[in-house]
Amino acid sequence: MSPKKKSKRKNDDSKRLDEFVATGHKLTQQELESHLWESANILRGSIDAADYKNYIFGLLFLKRLSDVFVEEAERIEKETGDKTLAWEDPDEHQFFVPKRARWSELRKIAHDLGDAINKANEALEESNPQKLEGVLANINFNDKERLPDATLLKLLDHFSRFRLRNEDLSEPDLLGRAYEYLIAQFADDAGKKGGEFYTPRKVVELIVQLIKPEEGMRVCDPACGSGGMLIECAKHIKEQGGNPLNLSLYGQEKNINTWAICKMNMLLHGLVDAHVERGDTIRNPKLVKDGELILFDRVIANPPFSLKNWGREDVEKDGYGRFRFGLPPKSYGDLAFVQHMIATVNNRGIVGVVMPHGVLFRGSAEGRIREGMLKEDLFEAVIGLPTNLFYGTGIPGSILILNRSKPKERAGKVLFISAEEGFLEGRAQNFLRNKDIDRIVAAFEKYEDVERYSRVVGMTEIEENDCNLSISRYIDVTESEPEIDIEETWAEIQELECKRSELNKKLQDHLDDLGFST
DSSP states (O other), X not given: OOHHHHHHHHHHHHHHHHHHHHTTOOBOHHHHHHHHHHHHHHHBTTBOGGGHHHHHHHHHHHHHHHHHHHHHHHHHHHHHOOHHHHHXXXXXXXXXXXXXXXHHHHTTOOSSHHHHHHHHHHHHHXXXXXXXXXXXXXXXXXXXXXXXXXXXXXXHHHHTTSOOOGGGBSXXXXXXXXXXXXXXXXXXXXXXXXXXXXXXXXXXXHHHHHHOOOTTOEEEETTOTTSHHHHHHHHHHHHTTSOGGGSEEEEEESOHXXXXXXXXXXXXXXXXXXXXXXXXXXXXXXXXXXXXXXXXXXXXXXXXXTOSSOOTGGGTTOTTOTTTTOOOOTTOOHHHHHHHHHHTEEEEEEEEEEEETHHHHOOHHHHHHHHHHHHTTOEEEEEEOOXXXXXXXXXXXXXXXXETTOOGGGTTEEEEEEOTTOOBOOSSSOBOOHHHHHHHHHHHHHTOOBTTTEEEEEHHHHHHTTTXXXXXXXXXOSOOOOOOOHHHHHHHHHHHHHHHHHHHHHHHHHHXXXXXXX
């Protein structure tokens, strides 16, 4: 790029930002969401929709860290008068952004821009190894067939329209909320592939309200995807008037790109101390200490439904004692995740997990596992959800609430909730509404029978049903046929006949008056 064009672009950037800053306008949620989603339009046609997220999230994260670093450096320089301290001392910053990774430096580059972004990300990781190692380096911007310089320049132009300093945002968690919005949009846009790492937010809200994490607790999601469940736990603490930073968050995620998204998501929400490990939870659990599984107060997850090749052969000699109720079949990994969650919750802890309905009734090995869990009185509630809530599958899910220390009055009982009919129907997907969530949570807290909706069932009845936990076994939701009173119905027919005769007579009288006698 010629010096003249570089200068014009720099001037355009400065003019846009000067206008943005001069107005004192704070960037709103709607403006940021629209701005970020528009960035996807720049990529359309160049790459697959399922891959948008890696590049857009990577640039958003890079821009955010750079802008906050400059904001902090300017403040430090103004307060101390020490330019070197402000711009070159890593100890003065939560995230140190080396010069080559700063947005202003990237804006000077016109050729081999993808390589420059890759090197900027590498420099960021090297400068912040404990927080960012492996998070950004796996995103390859240097793929000129898919991302030519012209496309990357458009993206950088687009992201340069706004500053993302703390002082420019209308609320502290704006970036985190916008990030979640994009995750949801990409899941919808990319279909099943996107949906592998995203659970609809209302489902997450429901489970968090059921397990009720509290300040000081240790919470884990062993299949954490983009981190939405852990973030919702922190949000719940804040809504209860507590400090979300007093919650210890742990997670593990197998997919490297999704793990990176989760790390960025956590950091953008200010949850810098979250421990998110990369790897296969079943084959290689990483949340261990001194050779033992770390135990948690709450364990929450939406594992992949009915995963095949989940690692049965690898865990036949499991060194952590996770599968004491038995090994699930090779073709269904659902109860492998459930047993892992039970093994990692402490003796007063609670598990909230999304499962397909098959785990409630399938027999053989899964039936024996279910029976063992029932004998230990782990099931507190089984909740049936509507169809078509989840990305990538239309089948209905269920929520299992498992409690290692059930209240005395709930011992030996299981609450069944039939919530399949409570939802808002969408064009491509159904949604839980606030009133649907409130009704489920109220039923769980009251723990009592509600006709055609909830029922408390004792272990004797469940055992008589061969430990089958299908909700329809215990709650009859079929519409009953109305009883017909024959005498009353016959009287109504006779009355209608009389009225018909009267009307026929009046009609005939009118015809006679008009000269149309028959």
